[in-house]
Amino acid sequence: MSAEQNKEMVKATWTAFGKGDLKTAFGNMADNVSWFVPGTISGVSGVKRGKDEILKFMGSAAQSFRKECIPRSLAPMPMVTR
Numbered sequence: 511m512s513a514e515q516n517k518e519m520v521k522a523t524w525t526a527f528g529k530g531d532l533k534t535a536f537g538n539m540a541d542n543v544s545w546f547v548p549g550t551i552s553g554v555s556g557v558k559r560g561k562d563e564i565l566k567f568m569g570s571a572a573q574s575f576r577k578e579c580i581p582r583s584l585a586p587m588p589m590v591t592r
Contacts (some may be wrong), residue, residue: 536561 511519519538526535545564549555554571558564 532565536565 523535523538526532526538539561541561542559543561543564545558545567547555547558547567554567558567
């Protein structure tokens with residue numbers, strides 16, 4: 511995959527997440543994907559390994575944010591691609 515193709519796949523993945531299309535978003539990831547969430551918040555920060563763990567994290571994070579404050583729209587996080 512070229513750098514440009516990789517960049518477009520990353521954009522498509524985050525666009526899918528933004529639309530709530532988890533099937534497409536997770537379809538663009540390897541089964542052994544790892545996410546790192548920086549910080550020191552127990553149950554939130556740290557490495558999430560695999561699609562199941564990431565999905566579980568997303569569900570619990572969404573519940574936590576609903577209890578606090580959810581802006582009407584969430585801007586995607588800046589993504590650095592090479």
